[in-house]
Amino acid sequence: MNAKDLLKNKSICTLPWTGFELEPSGTVKNCIISKTELGNINKTNIKDIMHGKENIDLKQAMLKDEMPFNCLVVTCKRNTQQT
Numbered sequence: 114m115n116a117k118d119l120l121k122n123k124s125i126c127t128l129p130w131t132g133f134e135l136e137p138s139g140t141v142k143n144c145i146i147s148k149t150e151l152g153n154i155n156k157t158n159i160k161d162i163m164h165g166k167e168n169i170d171l172k173q174a175m176l177k178d179e180m181p182f183n184c185l186v187v188t189c190k191r192n193t194q195q196t
């Protein structure tokens with residue numbers, strides 16, 4: 114994806130690339146409002162969770178400008194913005 118396409122992409126969000134949400138239970142998600150659990154650090158190390166299928170699929174969808182199901186079903190400011 115070139116920079117021009119990236120600027121037009123309405124599905125991409127930086128959070129899956131820049132960090133994660135860690136809950137007291139050990140559950141790891143992309144962000145605080147995300148419903149999809151990527152894994153749990155009590156069972157899997159964080160590196161494997163972040164390189165896991167759930168997170169890779171979500172990022173691939175965003176790069177193709179396809180809003181991931183996880184991000185569509187939550188009340189995310191990004192999904193309610195007018196263009």
Ligand code: SF4
Nearest residue numbers: 126128143144184189
């Ligand atoms: S729910 Fe919103 S803030 Fe969270 S990862 Fe998806 S697009 Fe980003």
